[in-house]
Amino acid sequence: MHEELIFAGFGGQGVLFAGQLLAYTALAEGKxxxxxxxxxxxxxxxxxxxxxxVSRDPIGSPVxxxxxxxxxxxxxxxxxxxxxxxxxxxxxxxxxxxxxxxxRDDLEIVPVPATELATQMGxxxxxxxxxxxxxxxxxxxxSVDTVQRVLIDKLGNRKAHLxxxxxxxxxxxxxxxxxxxx
Amino acid sequence: MAVELMKGNVALAEAAIRAGVxxxxxxxxxxxTELLEHMAKRMPELGRAFVQAESEVAAINMVYGAACAxxxxxxxxxSPGISLMQEGFSYIAGSEVPAVIxxxxxxxxxxxxxxxxxxxxxxxxxxxxxxxYHPIVLAPASVQEAIDLMGLAFDLADQYRHLVFVVADGLxxxxxxxxxxxxxxxxxxxxxxxxxxxxxxxEVNTIASLELHAEGxxxxxxxxxxxxxxIRAAEQRSTEIxxxxxxxxxxxxxxxxxxxxxxxxxxRQQGLKVGLLRPISLWPFPEERLSELSDRVQAFLxxxxxxxxxxxxxxxxxxxxxxxxFYGRMGGMVPVPEEILHxxxxxxxxxxxxxx
Numbered sequence: 001m002h003e004e005l006i007f008a009g010f011g012g013q014g015v016l017f018a019g020q021l022l023a024y025t026a027l028a029e030g031k032x033x034x035x036x037x038x039x040x041x042x043x044x045x046x047x048x049x050x051x052x053x054v055s056r057d058p059i060g061s062p063v064x065x066x067x068x069x070x071x072x073x074x075x076x077x078x079x080x081x082x083x084x085x086x087x088x089x090x091x092x093x094x095x096x097x098x099x100x101x102x103x104r105d106d107l108e109i110v111p112v113p114a115t116e117l118a119t120q121m122g123x124x125x126x127x128x129x130x131x132x133x134x135x136x137x138x139x140x141x142x143s144v145d146t147v148q149r150v151l152i153d154k155l156g157n158r159k160a161h162l163x164x165x166x167x168x169x170x171x172x173x174x175x176x177x178x179x180x181x182x
Numbered sequence: 183m184a185v186e187l188m189k190g191n192v193a194l195a196e197a198a199i200r201a202g203v204x205x206x207x208x209x210x211x212x213x214x215t216e217l218l219e220h221m222a223k224r225m226p227e228l229g230r231a232f233v234q235a236e237s238e239v240a241a242i243n244m245v246y247g248a249a250c251a252x253x254x255x256x257x258x259x260x261s262p263g264i265s266l267m268q269e270g271f272s273y274i275a276g277s278e279v280p281a282v283i284x285x286x287x288x289x290x291x292x293x294x295x296x297x298x299x300x301x302x303x304x305x306x307x308x309x310x311x312x313x314x315y316h317p318i319v320l321a322p323a324s325v326q327e328a329i330d331l332m333g334l335a336f337d338l339a340d341q342y343r344h345l346v347f348v349v350a351d352g353l354x355x356x357x358x359x360x361x362x363x364x365x366x367x368x369x370x371x372x373x374x375x376x377x378x379x380x381x382x383x384x385e386v387n388t389i390a391s392l393e394l395h396a397e398g399x400x401x402x403x404x405x406x407x408x409x410x411x412x413i414r415a416a417e418q419r420s421t422e423i424x425x426x427x428x429x430x431x432x433x434x435x436x437x438x439x440x441x442x443x444x445x446x447x448x449x450r451q452q453g454l455k456v457g458l459l460r461p462i463s464l465w466p467f468p469e470e471r472l473s474e475l476s477d478r479v480q481a482f483l484x485x486x487x488x489x490x491x492x493x494x495x496x497x498x499x500x501x502x503x504x505x506x507x508f509y510g511r512m513g514g515m516v517p518v519p520e521e522i523l524h525x526x527x528x529x530x531x532x533x534x535x536x537x538x
């Protein structure tokens with residue numbers, strides 16, 4: 001197993017946290033992992049992204065040219081990463097914010113209306129966990145149990161009131177992606 | 183200690199704390215700021231000294247002062263801040279007091295940008311200030327190695343009473359990776375006998391980098407050069423993979439070396455006999471190992487995140503025996519394995535004649 005992932009969206013959507021959650025969970029399962037945030041001028045313009053590499057083997061390059069998986073939280077990120085994806089790669093999109101139609105037919109594109117669903121569930125900030133759940137359903141890189149454990153640990157007591165909403169969102173995302181037509 | 187997911191900058195700071203740093207002085211600059219931030223939180227907790235100085239110039243002179251008083255001390259910055267500190271580096275080296283400097287390099291020249299770079303190689307390995315000396319320079323390629331080299335840096339600084347740099351780039355600073363901290367070392371209880379500790383009941387110690395007489399200053403320089411010769415012989419460090427049967431060896435340090443490793447493995451899958459030499463000490467440069475390898479390879483390919491700086495050291499160490507090619511990205515661009523692989527294949531086809 002060796003996957004190179006991009007998480008990308010607007011600042012404030014929980015993009016970097018979603019990537020970190022994967023990184024912490026991978027480590028908890030004894031896998032090799034690297035996490036790099038964008039910290040350049042682009043983040044001042046309101047976009048945020050991170051690259052996560054998860055592997056069975058020690059990781060050389062923590063950067064990648066053609067991600068095998070991308071989770072895009074908004075339309076600009078979709079436009080940026082769709083052309084860069086590795087053929088056969090998985091592209092999870094936040095369908096609520098998509099405008100552009102996909103151009104490639106060699107990708108597994110899974111649209112998830114994450115922002116709408118999260119809003120309906122009363123907490124727009126959990127859209128990231130809906131997308132994360134969709135990712136897990138399509139690529140079980142780590143086990144859901146470990147994710148739940150790490151998620152609760154990382155949210156901590158200060159955000160105890162958000163534990164349940166996050167876990168519900170994670171499961172909702174998984175259900176949706178399991179049943180989605182690709 | 184457990185393996186934890188840690189950011190490079192935080193790992194560098196915590197490793198310094200574990201190594202017994204007693205006084206930290208710094209000034210914030212991206213992409214290094216989390217290091218200072220971690221120090222701001224941890225040092226007062228532990229009853230140690232933390233000062234956010236009014237400028238880089240002030241910070242390095244505070245380091246100089248603490249070092250003269252015999253404390254384990256350090257500062258950290260990124261490229262433009264390192265330039266501002268150069269006068270202080272030279273005074274520290276001239277006074278022969280131990281100090282550790284972290285440079286989390288970013289794109290230049292000038293204010294440049296905040297993206298990862300290795301463009302300060304010349305600056306730190308040649309002198310990092312005016313006058314005739316080289317600091318010891320260590321370059322980690324992972325968060326774990328950053329931790330390990332931080333401890334080593336303090337030990338080398340004390341052992342040689344010299345300036346030691348740990349040079350990372352923005353990517354190592356910002357990356358999170360699993361790593362393990364060493365146990366906390368107890369703080370040093372006794373001050374070195376040369377330190378300025380008040381001179382009560384003993385002869386006065388003097389530390390200065392001023393020597394107005396040429397004969398005297400030449401003697402100082404001769405002593406300094408003899409020390410550097412000792413360091414040069416004893417402290418060359420590097421690591422390598424797949425060099426045993428390699429026809430072509432890629433040479434890269436830090437992030438560039440790590441990315442090149444992936445490209446080397448990809449080249450092996452294509453049946454090309456390629457290896458990697460990754461210098462860990464940039465000064466002293468691992469010239470002995472490189473010289474040995476030049477006896478049995480047909481070419482070197484140097485990969486850096488700059489316009490070609492370490493490539494000079496590779497050419498010197500290989501003594502013109504084999505061709506030395508260069509591939510680099512600048513201005514904060516980080517090469518991906520595919521482009522290094524492309525360069526490997528190009529050089530291989532052109533320069534490697536037989537023995538495949």
